[in-house]
Amino acid sequence: MKAIAVTPGAGVPEVVERPVPDPSPGEALVRICRVGVDGTDYEVIDGTHGGVPDGDDRLILGHEAVGIVADANGTALEEGQYVVPTVRRPPPGVETNAYFERGEPDMAPDGEYVERGIVGAHGFMAEFVTSPADCLVPIPADLAPMGFLVEPISITEKAIEHARATRSAFDWQPASALVLGTGSLGLLTTAMLTETLEYDRVYCLGRKDRPHPTIDIVDRLGATYIDSRETPVSEIPAAYEPMDLVYEATGHAKHAFEAIEALAPNGVAALLGVPGDRTFEVDGGHLHRELVLSNKALVGSVNSNRGHFEAAVDTLSALPDWVLAEIVSGVYDLTDLERAFPEAIAPVAAAGGGSTVRPDDDTTIKTAVEFEDI
Amino acid sequence: MKAIAVTPGAGVPEVVERPVPDPSPGEALVRICRVGVDGTDYEVIDGTHGGVPDGDDRLILGHEAVGIVADANGTALEEGQYVVPTVRRPPPGVETNAYFERGEPDMAPDGEYVERGIVGAHGFMAEFVTSPADCLVPIPADLAPMGFLVEPISITEKAIEHARATRSAFDWQPASALVLGTGSLGLLTTAMLTETLEYDRVYCLGRKDRPHPTIDIVDRLGATYIDSRETPVSEIPAAYEPMDLVYEATGHAKHAFEAIEALAPNGVAALLGVPGDRTFEVDGGHLHRELVLSNKALVGSVNSNRGHFEAAVDTLSALPDWVLAEIVSGVYDLTDLERAFPEAIAPVAAAGGGSTVRPDDDTTIKTAVEFEDI
Known part of the structure; x- marks a missing residue:
């Protein structure tokens, strides 16, 4: 074969x-x-x-x-x-x-x-x-042609499950979400946030010029495209709004830290990227204090289990x-x-x-x- | 008055x-x-x-x-x-x-x-x-003489509740815990971890010379005192063991980042300190990757609510x-x-x-x- x-x-x-x-x-x-x-x-x-x-x-x-x-x-x-x-x-x-x-x-x-x-x-x-x-x-036969999307969707099912878990000790009602990255995982997640997870306001950060098919998808989903060359992650709260959820799918190491600043109080950032070593300066005192005084959380997530695949089949049918x-x-x-x-x-x-x-x-x-x- | x-x-x-x-x-x-x-x-x-x-x-x-x-x-x-x-x-x-x-x-x-x-x-x-x-x-009358400890204990009740919540999407059975800080909150938390939360192995990091009353308390609780001047946080996994839970009560900004390296896979660090601004270098790529590939989490926690005070009254009576x-x-x-x-x-x-x-x-x-x- x-x-x-x-x-x-x-x-x-x-x-x-x-x-x-x-x-x-x-x-x-x-x-x-x-x-x-x-x-x-x-x-x-x-x-x-x-x-x-x-x-x-x-x-x-x-x-x-x-x-x-x-x-x-x-x-x-x-x-x-x-x-x-x-x-x-x-x-x-x-x-x-x-x-x-x-x-x-x-x-x-x-x-x-x-x-x-x-x-x-x-x-x-x-x-x-x-x-x-x-x-x-x-997986049902009618979903089979797109069945290869079940695995990437399952990655987001897990990350969202873990992000929600981090906020399960209080009454968390997220309404705003920011996806970092316009790759296929970022776009699938943007679609999940608007279509099945029913976030009120969804933003997607990329570095592409209009017109571009990925930006067209973001637009058509009713999400807001943010160009990272114009608005760095840390400036998003001022330019748009602070985010209840940040989903990082870029593998850009600085995003893990900038995400803390993009979060609303009580927000959580789910990290999915796998960057190589990279040393840079951070205002660690500011980030640490932000995490504490605003009850913020960061959660890394890798891979997914059978339960996430089963949830992903349902999500695939709903998208x-x-x-x-x-x-x-x-x-x-x-x-x-x-x-x-x-x-x-x-x-x-x-x-x-x-x-x-x-x-x-x-x-x-x-x-x-x-x-x-x- | x-x-x-x-x-x-x-x-x-x-x-x-x-x-x-x-x-x-x-x-x-x-x-x-x-x-x-x-x-x-x-x-x-x-x-x-x-x-x-x-x-x-x-x-x-x-x-x-x-x-x-x-x-x-x-x-x-x-x-x-x-x-x-x-x-x-x-x-x-x-x-x-x-x-x-x-x-x-x-x-x-x-x-x-x-x-x-x-x-x-x-x-x-x-x-x-x-x-x-x-x-x-x-609070019962017999606990009243130490009743002023209910508030600080409630801070840890909340932090531990939120840390556990971050790990509630899977079967987390923590056995090892590291407390950063030998102040009164660090010592109360060390006592909670050994006496009421029943962690198998508890470590407490400070920068004091023996003999010292705080180290005596750590010893008598059956916890292990770690001198940060000899073993920096990032070296603790190699020198002792990676930790399921890290509890930061120093306000030292670098600890929020070093805690990621001290964690075992699937571990969580609860951050409690409130540092001022402080800029320093981190290998952000390494830390980001560690969070993702090892499913680690960071959670900031501030203040506490009535439920945590009520739990703290029970804890006070059990210590x-x-x-x-x-x-x-x-x-x-x-x-x-x-x-x-x-x-x-x-x-x-x-x-x-x-x-x-x-x-x-x-x-x-x-x-x-x-x-x-x-």
């Missing part, structure tokens, strides 16, 4: 041949339909995050998948059922651990998990994959079709990897032209690779 | 004469017995925090009080009942607001409250005070007598203000000797002013 693999650091994914895997007892065989591409994939491609399984030199990519059960293999799944696989698995040689046993692999610390397609385990960009049946979340169609800018088959991974291919394609800078004005929002028609 | 007032910035409190206040409908008249002195009082004395009521030039100090109902004034309270007053009240001219109505004045933002003895309202260091009956929390006796290093009457406020008096007393530095090796832990025998 065909799969998409990468040598971390090589900069480009490639099509490889692999044997169709055999499901072990308790596992099902899944024919993969579509797999989304996100920023984490580019970090894996670049070699800045994640890693290959022990003893391997290449990693099969892909952690945002939707597929169809090809062989239920005696599990409770039904053949022909569309499913979305969760991402974390116990580490090699370990059947389970306390985090997996209580259904919270997303809270497992480093070393207590692998992540398919990211670190230590092959991903879902293959014609067939096997997975324990309890890591396969059923307007148009916003999904606009966010998914292209679905490409294996013959078209340059378009499926535009940010990975760009440096190579442009090598003769002298530029290796990834295009900033690209209109790509979210791509997916298609292995099988839905 | 006699009261203790301060002109913020003058550096010393003084005894003043005031008329005995008249309770309005819904208020009781309380004869004050004892009032604790804490770091916030010194900030008010120094003029770095808080402020006098509009139209006044001096503030009556005191926010940690215990008294006895002298005139129930038709309220449901009983005369002779010991009570502890809560601290926040609606701002002048406002009868109530949404925060007070739902019993959460501790979550009110700046401008929506005053704090008795701290900002905008006279405090409890007076022979008599009036208070709305619903801001007076009954061993010896620890309360050791933490309260002295109770002084109005003729002995120099000993009741050793840190405020010290610069003046030492002025002839050339030193205005507050004594670092002082063995004072917690003092209180006594207005009436209990």
Whole structure:
């Protein structure tokens, strides 16, 4: 079968041949339909995050998948059922651990998990994959074409759940929310905030010029686009309003700190980005005092568990079709990897032209690779 | 009647004469017995925090009080009942607001409250005070001598409640806790963590040399004293262990950031200190990434509400007598203000000797002013 693999650091994914895997007892065989591409994939491609399984030199990519059960293999799944696989698995040689046993692999610390397609385990960009049946979340057939969005939506389900939890000791009624980042996760979250979470006022911070399809989506959702080049995060409360919720999806390290200043009293900032080391000055006394005197909170969030995937299926069904169609800018088959991974291919394609800078004005929002028609 | 007032910035409190206040409908008249002195009082004395009521030039100090109902004034309270007053009240001219109505004045933002003895309202260091009956929390007579500890304990009740809330979206079973600070709040919290909250392993960070009464308390509680001059906060995980909970009670701005590094995966740091502005460098990329990839949280906490005072009364009754006796290093009457406020008096007393530095090796832990025998 065909799969998409990468040598971390090589900069480009490639099509490889692999044997169709055999499901072990308790596992099902899944024919993969579509797999989304996100920023984490580019970090894996670049070699800045994640890693290959022990003893391997290449990693099969892909952690945002939707597929169809090809062989239920005696599990409770039904053949022909569309499913979305969760991402974390116990580490090699370990059947389970306390985090997996209580259904919270997303809270497992480093070393207590692998992540398919990211670190230590092959991903879902293959014609067939096997997975324990309890890591396969059923999805209705009508949602399957966009099923690869369930994983990114589940990331926000978890982050919002944890952010709400931080505020659960009092009567918190958030009305304003600021999303930092206009990538696909930022846009999906903006759509969730306006459409399903029913925040009254939603803002989305980016650094793109109008006209741009991402800004069109923000506008059409009834959210307010803020250009970070005109209004830095710390000035947003004065220019717009202080925010009950800030959702950081940029990986820009300063945003974690500036978010404290963007918050309204009793607000919470959920941090999702994974920046590299970066040293800079902060007025730490001011930020510390702000956190205390205004009862503010910061909460980091990574990965998601089966409950978040199930919530994400419901969210996917509730989001307007148009916003999904606009966010998914292209679905490409294996013959078209340059378009499926535009940010990975760009440096190579442009090598003769002298530029290796990834295009900033690209209109790509979210791509997916298609292995099988839905 | 006699009261203790301060002109913020003058550096010393003084005894003043005031008329005995008249309770309005819904208020009781309380004869004050004892009032604790804490770091916030010194900030008010120094003029770095808080402020006098509009139209006044001096503030009556005191926010940690215990008294006895002298005139129930038709309220449901009983005369002779010991009570502890809560601290926040609606701002002048406002009868109530949404925060007070739902019993959460501790979550009110700046401008929506005053704090008795701290900002905008006279405090409890007076022979008599009036208070709305619903801001007076009954306390059994046998606890009354230490009743002025209910307010500081309530601060920790709230902070721990909010810290636990941040971790309520998953199965959090904390076992290790680090208290930053060996002031009276740090020691009370250390005692709560070992005695009533039943953390398995508790650490307390200070910068004092042995032998010292505060370190003796830490030892006797079965907690581990860490000298910050030998082991900075960020090195504590390697030298001891990563912490499920960090409780910051130093007001040292760097601690808010170093706490992130001291935390175990899924841990939370509760911030209580109120530092002034202070700019310094941080590896913000590292801290941001740590928060995200290890699901860590930071939560600021200020003040406390009636529910926290009620919980604090229970905690006070559960703490061993010896620890309360050791933490309260002295109770002084109005003729002995120099000993009741050793840190405020010290610069003046030492002025002839050339030193205005507050004594670092002082063995004072917690003092209180006594207005009436209990």
